[in-house]
Amino acid sequence: xxxxxxxxxxxxxxxxxxxxxxxxxxxxxxxxxxxxxxxxxxxxxxxxxxxxxxxxxxxxxxxxxxxxxxxxxxxxxxxxxxxxxxxxxxxxxxxxxxxxxxxxxxxxxxxxxxxxxxxxxxxxxxxxxxxxxxxxxxxxxxxxxxxxxxxxxxxxxxxxxxxxxxxxxxxxxxxxxxxxxxxxxxxxxxxxxx
Amino acid sequence: xxxxxxxxxxxxxxxxxxxxxxxxxxxxxxxxxxxxxxxxxxxxxxxxxxxxxxxxxxxxxxxxxxxxxxxxxxxxxxxxxxxxxxxxxxxxxxxxxxxxxxxxxxxxxxxxxxxxxxxxxxxxxxxxxxxxxxxxxxxxxxxxxxxxxxxxxxxxxxxxxxxxxxxxxxxxxxxxxxxxxxxxxxxxxxxxxx
DNA sequence: TAAAATTCTTTACATAAGTTAATAAATCAG
DNA sequence: CTGATTTATTAACTTATGTAAAGAATTTTA
Numbered sequence: 447x448x449x450x451x452x453x454x455x456x457x458x459x460x461x462x463x464x465x466x467x468x469x470x471x472x473x474x475x476x477x478x479x480x481x482x483x484x485x486x487x488x489x490x491x492x493x494x495x496x497x498x499x500x501x502x503x504x505x506x507x508x509x510x511x512x513x514x515x516x517x518x519x520x521x522x523x524x525x526x527x528x529x530x531x532x533x534x535x536x537x538x539x540x541x542x543x544x545x546x547x548x549x550x551x552x553x554x555x556x557x558x559x560x561x562x563x564x565x566x567x568x569x570x571x572x573x574x575x576x577x578x579x580x581x582x583x584x585x586x587x588x589x590x591x592x593x594x595x596x597x598x599x600x601x602x603x604x605x606x607x608x609x610x611x612x613x614x615x616x617x618x619x620x621x622x623x624x625x626x627x628x629x630x631x632x633x634x635x636x637x638x639x640x
Numbered sequence: 641x642x643x644x645x646x647x648x649x650x651x652x653x654x655x656x657x658x659x660x661x662x663x664x665x666x667x668x669x670x671x672x673x674x675x676x677x678x679x680x681x682x683x684x685x686x687x688x689x690x691x692x693x694x695x696x697x698x699x700x701x702x703x704x705x706x707x708x709x710x711x712x713x714x715x716x717x718x719x720x721x722x723x724x725x726x727x728x729x730x731x732x733x734x735x736x737x738x739x740x741x742x743x744x745x746x747x748x749x750x751x752x753x754x755x756x757x758x759x760x761x762x763x764x765x766x767x768x769x770x771x772x773x774x775x776x777x778x779x780x781x782x783x784x785x786x787x788x789x790x791x792x793x794x795x796x797x798x799x800x801x802x803x804x805x806x807x808x809x810x811x812x813x814x815x816x817x818x819x820x821x822x823x824x825x826x827x828x829x830x831x832x833x834x
Numbered sequence: 835t836a837a838a839a840t841t842c843t844t845t846a847c848a849t850a851a852g853t854t855a856a857t858a859a860a861t862c863a864g
Numbered sequence: 865c866t867g868a869t870t871t872a873t874t875a876a877c878t879t880a881t882g883t884a885a886a887g888a889a890t891t892t893t894a
Contacts, residue, residue, distance in 0.1 A: 507781060507784070507785045509785050514784055514785045516780065516781065516784045516785075528773070528777075529773070529774055529777045529778075532770050532773075532774060533774065538781070539781070561763075561766075565759060565762065568759065568762045568763060568766060569755075569762060571766045571770075572755075572762060572765045572766035572769055575766055575769030575770045575772075575773050576726050576769045578773050579722070579723070579726075579769050579772050579773045579776065580723055580726060580727065582773065582776040582777060582780055583722075583723045583776060584723075585780060586710065586776055586779060586780055586783070587701060587710065587732070587733070589780070589783055589784070589818070590701070590708055590710045590783070590815070590818050591701045591703045591708045591710075593850095594850085594851080595850095615870085615871065615872090616871075616872065617871070617872080621784070624783070624784050625851075625852090626851075626852060626853085627871085627872075627873095628851085628852075628853080628854095628872090628873085628874090629850080629851055629852075630872095631872060631873050631874080632850085632851085632873090632874090633850095634872095634873090635873080635874090787880095788880085788881085789880095809840085809841060809842090810841075810842070811841070811842080819881075819882090820881075820882060820883085821841085821842075821843095822842095822843080822844085822881085822882075822883080822884095823880080823881055823882075824842095825842065825843050825844080826843090826844090826880085826881085827880095828842095828843090829843080829844090
Protein backbone atom coordinates (compact mmCIF):
# COMPACT_ATOMS: atom_id res chain seq x y z
CA UNK A 447 0.00 0.00 0.00
CA UNK A 448 1.20 3.42 -0.87
CA UNK A 449 1.51 5.79 2.05
CA UNK A 450 0.88 9.51 1.90
CA UNK A 451 4.54 10.42 1.95
CA UNK A 452 5.21 7.99 -0.91
CA UNK A 453 3.07 10.21 -3.10
CA UNK A 454 5.37 13.10 -2.32
CA UNK A 455 8.53 11.05 -2.77
CA UNK A 456 7.28 9.87 -6.13
CA UNK A 457 6.70 13.48 -7.14
CA UNK A 458 10.28 14.37 -6.24
CA UNK A 459 11.52 11.71 -8.62
CA UNK A 460 10.66 14.07 -11.46
CA UNK A 461 13.60 16.06 -10.30
CA UNK A 462 16.03 13.86 -8.42
CA UNK A 463 16.53 10.39 -6.99
CA UNK A 464 16.86 10.49 -3.20
CA UNK A 465 18.38 7.89 -0.91
CA UNK A 466 16.38 6.97 2.19
CA UNK A 467 18.63 9.12 4.34
CA UNK A 468 18.22 12.12 2.07
CA UNK A 469 14.48 11.64 1.93
CA UNK A 470 14.13 11.29 5.68
CA UNK A 471 16.22 14.39 6.26
CA UNK A 472 13.41 16.53 4.94
CA UNK A 473 11.19 16.98 7.96
CA UNK A 474 7.58 16.57 7.00
CA UNK A 475 4.48 17.62 8.81
CA UNK A 476 0.93 16.59 7.95
CA UNK A 477 -1.77 19.22 7.76
CA UNK A 478 -5.37 19.56 6.83
CA UNK A 479 -6.83 22.82 5.68
CA UNK A 480 -10.62 23.00 5.31
CA UNK A 481 -12.23 24.61 2.31
CA UNK A 482 -12.03 28.41 2.34
CA UNK A 483 -9.24 28.45 4.92
CA UNK A 484 -5.81 29.81 4.10
CA UNK A 485 -2.46 28.16 3.41
CA UNK A 486 -0.73 31.49 2.94
CA UNK A 487 -1.94 34.90 4.04
CA UNK A 488 -1.05 38.21 2.47
CA UNK A 489 1.17 40.27 4.75
CA UNK A 490 2.61 37.30 6.57
CA UNK A 491 6.04 35.94 5.77
CA UNK A 492 5.79 32.44 4.35
CA UNK A 493 8.22 30.08 6.01
CA UNK A 494 7.07 26.78 4.59
CA UNK A 495 6.05 25.07 1.40
CA UNK A 496 3.51 22.32 0.92
CA UNK A 497 2.90 19.23 -1.10
CA UNK A 498 -0.77 18.89 -1.88
CA UNK A 499 -1.99 15.33 -1.29
CA UNK A 500 -5.66 16.05 -1.83
CA UNK A 501 -7.79 19.04 -2.68
CA UNK A 502 -7.17 22.25 -4.52
CA UNK A 503 -6.27 25.84 -3.84
CA UNK A 504 -6.08 29.20 -5.52
CA UNK A 505 -3.56 32.01 -5.31
CA UNK A 506 -4.97 35.50 -5.42
CA UNK A 507 -3.99 39.11 -5.08
CA UNK A 508 -6.26 41.66 -3.50
CA UNK A 509 -6.70 44.86 -5.42
CA UNK A 510 -9.12 47.71 -4.78
CA UNK A 511 -11.22 45.45 -2.64
CA UNK A 512 -11.59 42.64 -5.12
CA UNK A 513 -9.59 39.53 -5.74
CA UNK A 514 -7.47 38.55 -8.72
CA UNK A 515 -6.90 34.84 -8.89
CA UNK A 516 -3.71 34.13 -10.78
CA UNK A 517 -2.95 30.51 -10.09
CA UNK A 518 -4.48 27.16 -9.15
CA UNK A 519 -2.97 24.23 -7.31
CA UNK A 520 -4.04 20.59 -7.45
CA UNK A 521 -3.20 17.31 -5.76
CA UNK A 522 0.27 15.90 -6.32
CA UNK A 523 1.86 19.29 -6.73
CA UNK A 524 3.76 21.74 -4.62
CA UNK A 525 1.88 24.72 -3.21
CA UNK A 526 3.06 27.80 -1.42
CA UNK A 527 4.57 31.23 -1.72
CA UNK A 528 7.83 30.20 -3.32
CA UNK A 529 8.63 33.81 -4.21
CA UNK A 530 8.02 34.89 -0.63
CA UNK A 531 10.29 32.14 0.67
CA UNK A 532 13.03 33.07 -1.79
CA UNK A 533 12.83 36.76 -1.05
CA UNK A 534 12.14 36.37 2.66
CA UNK A 535 9.49 39.03 2.27
CA UNK A 536 5.87 39.08 3.44
CA UNK A 537 3.51 37.52 0.95
CA UNK A 538 1.86 39.90 -1.45
CA UNK A 539 -0.87 37.38 -2.11
CA UNK A 540 -2.94 34.73 -0.36
CA UNK A 541 -3.46 31.06 -1.04
CA UNK A 542 -6.88 29.73 -0.13
CA UNK A 543 -8.18 26.15 -0.12
CA UNK A 544 -10.91 25.68 -2.71
CA UNK A 545 -11.64 22.18 -1.42
CA UNK A 546 -10.65 20.49 1.81
CA UNK A 547 -6.90 19.98 1.56
CA UNK A 548 -4.57 17.36 2.92
CA UNK A 549 -0.98 18.37 2.66
CA UNK A 550 2.56 17.77 3.73
CA UNK A 551 4.33 20.84 5.06
CA UNK A 552 8.07 21.35 5.16
CA UNK A 553 10.07 24.35 6.23
CA UNK A 554 11.76 26.29 3.47
CA UNK A 555 14.71 26.75 5.79
CA UNK A 556 15.04 23.00 6.14
CA UNK A 557 15.24 22.77 2.39
CA UNK A 558 18.00 25.39 2.17
CA UNK A 559 19.91 23.59 4.91
CA UNK A 560 19.68 20.42 2.87
CA UNK A 561 21.12 22.30 -0.12
CA UNK A 562 24.35 22.50 1.83
CA UNK A 563 24.16 19.05 3.36
CA UNK A 564 23.34 17.01 0.29
CA UNK A 565 24.40 17.85 -3.26
CA UNK A 566 21.29 16.13 -4.56
CA UNK A 567 19.11 18.71 -2.84
CA UNK A 568 21.11 21.45 -4.50
CA UNK A 569 20.20 19.83 -7.80
CA UNK A 570 16.60 19.52 -6.69
CA UNK A 571 16.53 23.22 -5.80
CA UNK A 572 17.83 24.13 -9.24
CA UNK A 573 15.46 21.86 -11.10
CA UNK A 574 12.53 23.03 -9.07
CA UNK A 575 13.31 26.67 -9.82
CA UNK A 576 13.82 25.81 -13.50
CA UNK A 577 10.53 23.95 -13.59
CA UNK A 578 8.65 26.83 -12.01
CA UNK A 579 10.40 29.26 -14.33
CA UNK A 580 9.27 27.30 -17.37
CA UNK A 581 5.69 27.33 -16.19
CA UNK A 582 5.68 31.07 -15.68
CA UNK A 583 7.48 31.79 -18.92
CA UNK A 584 4.89 29.92 -20.95
CA UNK A 585 2.06 31.48 -19.01
CA UNK A 586 3.43 34.98 -19.57
CA UNK A 587 3.82 34.35 -23.29
CA UNK A 588 0.21 33.24 -23.48
CA UNK A 589 -1.02 36.30 -21.65
CA UNK A 590 0.88 38.64 -23.91
CA UNK A 591 0.27 36.96 -27.23
CA UNK A 592 -3.26 35.58 -26.99
CA UNK A 593 -6.62 37.30 -26.73
CA UNK A 594 -8.90 36.44 -23.78
CA UNK A 595 -10.98 34.19 -26.02
CA UNK A 596 -7.90 32.39 -27.32
CA UNK A 597 -6.64 31.95 -23.79
CA UNK A 598 -9.95 30.41 -22.74
CA UNK A 599 -9.95 28.03 -25.69
CA UNK A 600 -6.40 27.00 -24.91
CA UNK A 601 -7.30 26.61 -21.26
CA UNK A 602 -10.13 24.19 -21.91
CA UNK A 603 -8.28 22.34 -24.65
CA UNK A 604 -6.29 20.18 -22.26
CA UNK A 605 -8.01 17.33 -20.50
CA UNK A 606 -6.33 18.24 -17.23
CA UNK A 607 -7.78 21.69 -17.40
CA UNK A 608 -11.21 20.34 -18.18
CA UNK A 609 -11.16 18.65 -14.82
CA UNK A 610 -10.28 21.98 -13.32
CA UNK A 611 -13.34 23.48 -14.93
CA UNK A 612 -15.55 21.07 -13.07
CA UNK A 613 -13.94 21.73 -9.71
CA UNK A 614 -13.33 25.43 -9.80
CA UNK A 615 -15.84 28.30 -9.84
CA UNK A 616 -15.70 30.10 -13.16
CA UNK A 617 -15.19 33.48 -11.56
CA UNK A 618 -11.72 32.33 -10.53
CA UNK A 619 -10.94 30.97 -13.95
CA UNK A 620 -11.94 34.33 -15.36
CA UNK A 621 -9.38 36.24 -13.40
CA UNK A 622 -6.81 33.52 -14.12
CA UNK A 623 -7.39 34.42 -17.76
CA UNK A 624 -7.12 38.11 -16.97
CA UNK A 625 -10.79 39.01 -17.47
CA UNK A 626 -13.96 39.50 -15.45
CA UNK A 627 -16.53 36.74 -14.79
CA UNK A 628 -19.05 38.62 -16.90
CA UNK A 629 -16.67 38.73 -19.79
CA UNK A 630 -15.88 35.03 -19.51
CA UNK A 631 -19.59 34.28 -19.54
CA UNK A 632 -19.93 36.24 -22.79
CA UNK A 633 -16.96 34.47 -24.34
CA UNK A 634 -18.49 31.11 -23.47
CA UNK A 635 -21.73 32.12 -25.07
CA UNK A 636 -19.96 33.44 -28.14
CA UNK A 637 -18.20 30.09 -28.54
CA UNK A 638 -21.35 28.06 -27.89
CA UNK A 639 -23.30 30.05 -30.50
CA UNK A 640 -20.73 29.59 -33.24
CA UNK B 641 41.69 48.74 -16.10
CA UNK B 642 38.63 46.56 -16.11
CA UNK B 643 38.51 44.09 -18.93
CA UNK B 644 35.35 42.96 -20.68
CA UNK B 645 35.23 39.62 -18.95
CA UNK B 646 35.61 41.31 -15.57
CA UNK B 647 32.24 42.90 -16.16
CA UNK B 648 30.74 39.44 -16.52
CA UNK B 649 32.63 38.04 -13.57
CA UNK B 650 31.41 40.89 -11.43
CA UNK B 651 27.85 40.14 -12.49
CA UNK B 652 28.21 36.53 -11.42
CA UNK B 653 29.17 37.68 -7.93
CA UNK B 654 25.50 38.44 -7.36
CA UNK B 655 25.03 34.73 -7.28
CA UNK B 656 28.28 33.02 -6.32
CA UNK B 657 31.96 33.62 -5.66
CA UNK B 658 34.11 31.80 -8.19
CA UNK B 659 37.76 30.81 -7.89
CA UNK B 660 39.99 31.60 -10.87
CA UNK B 661 39.87 27.98 -11.96
CA UNK B 662 36.11 27.85 -11.80
CA UNK B 663 35.81 31.11 -13.66
CA UNK B 664 38.20 30.05 -16.38
CA UNK B 665 36.38 26.77 -16.83
CA UNK B 666 33.48 28.57 -18.38
CA UNK B 667 34.55 28.94 -22.01
CA UNK B 668 33.73 32.39 -23.24
CA UNK B 669 33.45 33.66 -26.74
CA UNK B 670 33.23 37.31 -27.78
CA UNK B 671 30.59 38.38 -30.26
CA UNK B 672 29.22 41.48 -31.82
CA UNK B 673 25.70 41.65 -33.16
CA UNK B 674 24.76 44.74 -35.17
CA UNK B 675 21.47 46.50 -34.59
CA UNK B 676 18.48 44.62 -36.02
CA UNK B 677 20.38 41.36 -36.27
CA UNK B 678 19.35 38.32 -34.26
CA UNK B 679 20.80 36.68 -31.18
CA UNK B 680 18.14 34.00 -31.19
CA UNK B 681 15.86 33.01 -34.02
CA UNK B 682 12.45 31.42 -33.73
CA UNK B 683 12.47 27.81 -34.88
CA UNK B 684 16.13 27.27 -34.14
CA UNK B 685 17.29 25.46 -31.05
CA UNK B 686 19.23 27.81 -28.79
CA UNK B 687 22.46 26.25 -27.60
CA UNK B 688 24.09 29.20 -25.94
CA UNK B 689 23.43 32.05 -23.57
CA UNK B 690 24.98 35.52 -23.60
CA UNK B 691 26.16 38.18 -21.27
CA UNK B 692 25.40 41.59 -22.72
CA UNK B 693 28.40 43.92 -22.41
CA UNK B 694 26.94 46.76 -24.43
CA UNK B 695 23.72 47.46 -26.27
CA UNK B 696 20.17 46.26 -25.87
CA UNK B 697 17.84 43.67 -27.30
CA UNK B 698 14.21 42.68 -27.34
CA UNK B 699 12.49 39.33 -27.18
CA UNK B 700 9.41 38.93 -29.31
CA UNK B 701 6.88 36.40 -30.44
CA UNK B 702 5.41 36.46 -33.89
CA UNK B 703 1.66 36.14 -34.07
CA UNK B 704 -0.63 36.54 -37.09
CA UNK B 705 2.13 38.38 -38.90
CA UNK B 706 2.85 40.95 -36.23
CA UNK B 707 5.31 40.98 -33.38
CA UNK B 708 4.65 40.90 -29.66
CA UNK B 709 7.62 42.17 -27.70
CA UNK B 710 7.59 40.68 -24.23
CA UNK B 711 11.00 41.42 -22.82
CA UNK B 712 14.00 43.75 -23.02
CA UNK B 713 17.64 43.12 -22.28
CA UNK B 714 20.29 45.67 -21.33
CA UNK B 715 24.03 45.78 -20.74
CA UNK B 716 25.37 43.85 -17.77
CA UNK B 717 22.68 41.25 -17.92
CA UNK B 718 22.24 37.79 -19.30
CA UNK B 719 20.38 37.39 -22.58
CA UNK B 720 19.15 34.36 -24.42
CA UNK B 721 16.46 31.74 -24.69
CA UNK B 722 16.87 30.23 -21.26
CA UNK B 723 13.60 28.33 -21.62
CA UNK B 724 14.72 26.92 -24.94
CA UNK B 725 18.03 25.80 -23.44
CA UNK B 726 16.28 24.17 -20.48
CA UNK B 727 13.73 22.39 -22.61
CA UNK B 728 16.10 21.63 -25.49
CA UNK B 729 13.33 22.71 -27.81
CA UNK B 730 13.41 25.10 -30.76
CA UNK B 731 12.84 28.69 -29.73
CA UNK B 732 9.27 29.89 -29.94
CA UNK B 733 10.48 33.49 -30.04
CA UNK B 734 13.28 35.64 -31.42
CA UNK B 735 15.74 37.96 -29.76
CA UNK B 736 16.78 40.93 -31.85
CA UNK B 737 19.46 43.55 -31.16
CA UNK B 738 17.90 46.98 -30.71
CA UNK B 739 21.33 48.63 -30.63
CA UNK B 740 24.72 47.30 -31.67
CA UNK B 741 25.56 44.63 -29.14
CA UNK B 742 28.82 43.40 -27.69
CA UNK B 743 28.42 40.18 -25.85
CA UNK B 744 30.07 37.18 -24.32
CA UNK B 745 28.68 33.88 -25.47
CA UNK B 746 28.90 30.61 -23.59
CA UNK B 747 27.42 27.24 -24.39
CA UNK B 748 24.55 26.11 -22.22
CA UNK B 749 26.00 22.62 -22.34
CA UNK B 750 29.26 23.89 -20.88
CA UNK B 751 27.28 25.34 -18.03
CA UNK B 752 25.50 22.07 -17.32
CA UNK B 753 28.82 20.24 -17.43
CA UNK B 754 30.14 22.64 -14.84
CA UNK B 755 27.12 21.87 -12.64
CA UNK B 756 28.58 18.42 -12.23
CA UNK B 757 32.20 19.48 -12.03
CA UNK B 758 31.96 22.27 -9.50
CA UNK B 759 29.37 22.49 -6.72
CA UNK B 760 29.54 26.26 -6.92
CA UNK B 761 28.10 26.16 -10.43
CA UNK B 762 25.27 24.00 -9.19
CA UNK B 763 24.51 26.78 -6.74
CA UNK B 764 24.83 29.34 -9.49
CA UNK B 765 22.39 27.38 -11.64
CA UNK B 766 19.89 27.31 -8.81
CA UNK B 767 20.23 30.96 -7.96
CA UNK B 768 20.01 31.98 -11.58
CA UNK B 769 16.79 30.03 -12.05
CA UNK B 770 15.41 31.47 -8.81
CA UNK B 771 16.34 34.97 -9.91
CA UNK B 772 14.67 34.55 -13.27
CA UNK B 773 11.64 33.00 -11.62
CA UNK B 774 11.28 35.99 -9.32
CA UNK B 775 11.37 38.39 -12.24
CA UNK B 776 8.67 36.50 -14.12
CA UNK B 777 6.49 36.05 -11.06
CA UNK B 778 6.40 39.76 -10.36
CA UNK B 779 5.83 40.55 -14.00
CA UNK B 780 2.93 38.12 -14.22
CA UNK B 781 1.34 39.58 -11.09
CA UNK B 782 1.56 43.04 -12.60
CA UNK B 783 -0.02 41.92 -15.83
CA UNK B 784 -2.91 40.26 -14.07
CA UNK B 785 -3.59 42.84 -11.40
CA UNK B 786 -2.88 46.19 -13.04
CA UNK B 787 -4.64 48.02 -15.86
CA UNK B 788 -2.59 49.03 -18.91
CA UNK B 789 -2.41 52.59 -17.63
CA UNK B 790 -1.24 51.46 -14.21
CA UNK B 791 1.35 49.24 -15.83
CA UNK B 792 2.67 52.14 -17.87
CA UNK B 793 2.86 54.40 -14.81
CA UNK B 794 4.70 51.71 -12.92
CA UNK B 795 6.97 51.14 -15.87
CA UNK B 796 8.09 54.75 -16.09
CA UNK B 797 8.27 55.20 -12.32
CA UNK B 798 11.65 53.53 -11.98
CA UNK B 799 14.71 55.46 -13.02
CA UNK B 800 16.14 52.43 -14.77
CA UNK B 801 13.07 52.13 -16.88
CA UNK B 802 13.16 55.81 -17.76
CA UNK B 803 16.46 55.15 -19.46
CA UNK B 804 14.78 52.39 -21.36
CA UNK B 805 12.17 54.82 -22.57
CA UNK B 806 14.85 56.92 -24.19
CA UNK B 807 16.51 54.00 -25.92
CA UNK B 808 13.60 51.89 -27.00
CA UNK B 809 10.90 52.63 -29.55
CA UNK B 810 7.54 53.03 -27.86
CA UNK B 811 5.86 50.49 -30.06
CA UNK B 812 7.93 47.81 -28.34
CA UNK B 813 7.16 49.17 -24.89
CA UNK B 814 3.49 49.03 -25.83
CA UNK B 815 3.51 45.34 -26.50
CA UNK B 816 5.67 44.78 -23.41
CA UNK B 817 2.74 46.30 -21.52
CA UNK B 818 0.31 44.12 -23.42
CA UNK B 819 -1.28 46.84 -25.53
CA UNK B 820 -0.98 48.36 -29.01
CA UNK B 821 1.19 51.38 -29.85
CA UNK B 822 -1.94 53.40 -30.57
CA UNK B 823 -3.34 52.60 -27.18
CA UNK B 824 -0.09 53.54 -25.46
CA UNK B 825 -0.10 56.83 -27.29
CA UNK B 826 -3.59 57.52 -25.96
CA UNK B 827 -2.62 56.58 -22.44
CA UNK B 828 0.34 58.95 -22.61
CA UNK B 829 -1.92 61.75 -23.75
CA UNK B 830 -4.46 60.99 -21.05
CA UNK B 831 -1.74 61.23 -18.43
CA UNK B 832 -0.25 64.40 -19.93
CA UNK B 833 -3.65 66.10 -20.02
CA UNK B 834 -4.47 65.35 -16.40
C1' DT C 835 22.04 68.45 -45.62
C1' DA C 836 18.33 66.36 -47.89
C1' DA C 837 15.73 62.41 -48.96
C1' DA C 838 14.18 58.12 -47.13
C1' DA C 839 12.74 55.38 -43.59
C1' DT C 840 10.93 54.77 -39.25
C1' DT C 841 8.26 56.01 -35.42
C1' DC C 842 4.60 58.49 -33.05
C1' DT C 843 0.27 60.70 -32.81
C1' DT C 844 -4.27 61.46 -34.13
C1' DT C 845 -8.83 60.45 -36.11
C1' DA C 846 -12.84 57.62 -37.07
C1' DC C 847 -15.04 53.63 -36.48
C1' DA C 848 -15.94 48.79 -34.81
C1' DT C 849 -15.53 45.65 -31.20
C1' DA C 850 -14.74 43.80 -26.88
C1' DA C 851 -14.37 44.43 -22.14
C1' DG C 852 -15.62 46.68 -17.60
C1' DT C 853 -19.49 47.97 -14.46
C1' DT C 854 -23.78 47.58 -12.29
C1' DA C 855 -27.82 45.37 -11.49
C1' DA C 856 -31.33 41.92 -12.12
C1' DT C 857 -32.45 37.25 -12.83
C1' DA C 858 -31.59 32.38 -13.27
C1' DA C 859 -29.18 28.36 -11.86
C1' DA C 860 -26.64 25.65 -8.88
C1' DT C 861 -24.85 24.53 -4.45
C1' DC C 862 -24.85 24.35 0.50
C1' DA C 863 -26.57 23.90 5.15
C1' DG C 864 -29.89 23.21 8.61
C1' DC D 865 -36.21 18.84 1.44
C1' DT D 866 -36.25 23.58 1.52
C1' DG D 867 -34.66 28.08 2.35
C1' DA D 868 -30.35 30.54 2.06
C1' DT D 869 -26.21 31.41 -0.13
C1' DT D 870 -23.22 31.35 -3.79
C1' DT D 871 -22.38 31.33 -8.59
C1' DA D 872 -23.43 32.08 -13.51
C1' DT D 873 -25.85 34.40 -17.03
C1' DT D 874 -27.94 38.17 -19.20
C1' DA D 875 -29.01 43.07 -20.22
C1' DA D 876 -28.01 47.98 -20.58
C1' DC D 877 -24.74 51.22 -20.62
C1' DT D 878 -20.00 53.24 -20.45
C1' DT D 879 -15.35 53.14 -21.44
C1' DA D 880 -11.11 51.49 -23.26
C1' DT D 881 -8.89 49.09 -26.70
C1' DG D 882 -8.13 47.30 -31.43
C1' DT D 883 -7.83 48.44 -36.39
C1' DA D 884 -6.84 51.10 -40.35
C1' DA D 885 -5.27 55.01 -42.37
C1' DA D 886 -3.41 59.60 -42.61
C1' DG D 887 -0.37 63.05 -41.14
C1' DA D 888 3.42 64.81 -38.10
C1' DA D 889 7.68 64.19 -36.01
C1' DT D 890 11.85 62.02 -35.53
C1' DT D 891 15.76 59.39 -36.88
C1' DT D 892 18.66 57.32 -40.23
C1' DT D 893 21.71 57.26 -43.99
C1' DA D 894 23.50 58.34 -48.25
